[in-house]
Amino acid sequence: MSKIAFVFVGLSVFLFCGCENLGPEEPMEFDLLDGPIDGLSISEQKRFLAGDIAFNDDVFTVENGLGPLFVGTSCVSCHSGDGKGHPFNQLIRFGNNDLDLSAMPTIGDGRNQIQNKALPGFEPETVPHGVPFSILVAPAVTGLGLLDAVPDEEIMALADPMDEDGDGISGRPHYNLTPEFTKIRENSVPQGDNYIFRFGKKANSYDLLHQTVGAYNQDIGITSLFDPIDPFSGLEVDPEISTKTLNDVVFYLKTLKAPISRNQMDPDVIAGKELFKSVQCAACHTPTLTTGYSPIKSLSFKEFHPYTDLLLHDMGLGLDDGFTEGNVETSEWRTPPLWGIGLSANSQGGQMFLLHDGRASSIEEAIEMHGGEANNSKARYISLAPEEKSQLIKFINSL
Amino acid sequence: MYMSPKICAVLFMVHICVSTISAQIKYKDSTKTSMNMDAVYDRPFLTFDKFPVNLGGYLEANSIYSIEDGLSEGLSFQARRLTLFVSASISKRIKFLTELEFENGTEEIAIEFASMDIALHPLLNLRGGIVLNPIGSFNQNHDGPKWEFVERPDVSTNLLPATFSNAGFGIYGKAYKGDWTLGYEAYLTNGFDTSIINNEEERTFLAAVKENSARFEDNFSGSPLLNGKLAIKHRKIGELGISYMGGAYNRKEIDGLQVDTGSRRVDVLALDLNTTINKTGTGLIGEMAYIWVDVPDTFTQQFGNQQAGFFVDIIQPVLKTKILDWEEAILNLSLRTDYVDYNIGKFAQTNTDIGDDLFALTPALSFRPSPQTVLRINYRYQWQQDILNNPASRTATWYFGISTYF
DSSP: OHHHHHHHHHHHHHHHHHGGGGSOOOOOGGGOOOSBOTTOOHHHHHHHHHHHHHHHTOOOOTTTTOOSEESOSSHHHHSGGGSOOOGGGOEEEEOOSOTTOOOOOOOTTSSSEEOOEEOTTSOOOOOOTTOOEEEEOOOOOTTHHHHHTSOHHHHHHHOOTTOTTOSSOOOBOEEEEOOTTOOOOTTOOOBTTEEEEOBSTTOOBSSHHHHHHHIIIIIIOOOOSSOOBOTTTOSBOOOSSOHHHHHHHHHHHHHBOOOOOOOTTOHHHHHHHHHHHHTTGGGTSOSOEEOOOOSSGGGTTOEEOOOOOOOEEEOOGGGOOSOOBTTBOTTEEEOOOOTTGGGGGGTTTTSOOBSTTSOBSSHHHHHHTOOGGGHHHHHHHHTSOHHHHHHHHHHHHTO | OOOOHHHHHHHHHHHHHHHHSOEEEEOOOOTTTOOGGGTTTSSOEEEETTOSEEEEEEEEEEEEEEEETTEEEEEEEEEEEEEEEEEEEEETTEEEEEEEEEETTTTEEEEEEEEEEEEEETTEEEEEEEEEOOSTTTTTSOOGGGOSOSSOOHIIIIISOTTOEEEEEEEEEEEEETTEEEEEEEEEEOOOOGGGGSSTTSSOOGGGGGGOGGGGTOOTTSSOEEEEEEEEEETTTEEEEEEEEEEEOSOSEETTEEOSSSOOEEEEEEEEEEEEETTTTEEEEEEEEEEEEOOOTTSOTTSOSEEEEEEEEEEEEEEEEEETTEEEEEEEEEEEEEEEESOOSBOTTTOOBOOOEEEEEEEEEEEEEETTEEEEEEEEEEEEEOTTOOSOEEEEEEEEEEEEEO
């Protein structure tokens, strides 16, 4: 009967050799948003990994600086799988409804985002009574390095603030004052002291460092060398995150790959792509941009397809939440990239929460809520035959 | 291999004792009358002729290879734990037992148990010191060699804190009638702290309290944790237990100053079952737990206020025979089912279900040359969903492990 013992040992060895075949398969590369752009050097991959860990694994607690007021406890809690977020972790920003009024209703640190959650024993902030506000649902953070490396000139070439071509669409860049810590991009084209801002729903961040410093401070209550003011007390405190980690996260965001499109050979998708142009969606959701020089070789001089012009557009009353941010009007929003939108449901819990506050639960709904400069385009979409509509939607889902 | 001086010293002492005194292993098969509550004493001990001291312990080690969504970190070997226990009959009716655990080498050294028992009557015993909180059955009956699986059950480690012990006092006792035994335990111990909703797991996590070693000298909340268990056993059918623990986990005042808006509770209810189907010899072990935590609604929904989970082990001996020199070697085929929902409820904003759950199936093949030693092969397949209910991440893990009393 000692055979049994041998069988047991033999089986163990056998199973160990065959174990790789019995594991779950890797999801297809094009179904995932996480992962670096191609061609990073080994040292760049190491930095990517360090940033990946800080973004996806670092959870903040009382001990490492969380709050006392905050919105989320980690980057990933809002940007799950680097994809779009869920309304349960929404941000709330508020402000004046008039760009000429400089005074902002102030609470806490005097900035325009409330920290709507609090550690036990603290009271979270609420929007001051009667003040207009927006709910914001987190966007995907993929491919941002490419957007970051687009030269100002290219953005300016897409702008048409006076609608000189008469197509009813008049995008403009958001010019604003950069915080002291920003390193201005080479070849920037300022207007006086104001530079083109390009990240955020109202394009209120200059670059990814600006956005990341703000995210740590305003979303998690984590102070840094660059933004040492505690949102709760309004006082300067010690940095709660190292500058290295901050830089690693910025590097990670810069080198996250762009979403990979799917089903490009499907005849419906091909037809939808044409419709996208003919019904004027492409006038704002610019299909192709190119980067200039970047110190990260994989980002330099690349053509890519984000479906955004990085410009602000008046989106009409329906999407007007009544508050201004920086120099952005109440009805203006920056065109969001459409790449990766077909994967949104995979990070939003099986549903879709589109537009800045997640109010649209499908691509159709999102289009139907377009207004203002997009009115013409929306009207053309609505007049499409049902089959054409579904081709257009299929195309957007393939991005 | 590096070994800390502490471990070396302890091992050396054990070695001396074993080799100089004529030792005999006494393994009592007391499975018929003993219950989960007796597990700490119901172990193989080395007893020595002229000493009132008994020594024992167990070792658990394994290799692990896991693949998460197609990616593997490679093969690792783990020396999970080395546990030593020493018991002593101090005088008539007074005994002492302590259990020291070294986890992952010397990364975590814990006194899991160190208590004195005074027997007044079978119905009334006093116990004090560092006690294992009687919640569920795994917490009390967790020795590696007793199980067919390398991993501890998820409900017992990730919902309930496994090997959760605290400084405290209590009473226990048993009553017998025919084939029936009824046991009870009731303790007051130090309790939880705010780490259960402030931790890097980013979820309500009772086990986070184990990080706080100050819990042996200081009760964070200032009010005791009440813990009680009632268990009934039939010699031929099996054992059923129901247990409860609850108390405050935060502190409302420090030095007379108010530091929180109110006192907040954590309450836990657990059911455990242990039976053998006589006809087939099939063993069934299971435990379920439900947890309520009073999480302020001004805090993030990331941390749930209700959790639940269970595990069930089905153990089928397929062979009992003499193998090599082992008189009664056993080959078992087993299956474990794990389920844990870390966050029960609906999102306030969308009224949709909050995710954050885990389901795993673990088929196992284990070989017991003798009751005290087990060699096991496990294959665990796990589906884990994040808080938003996004597509589950899937992990397959192979284990090969040993666990033995010594």
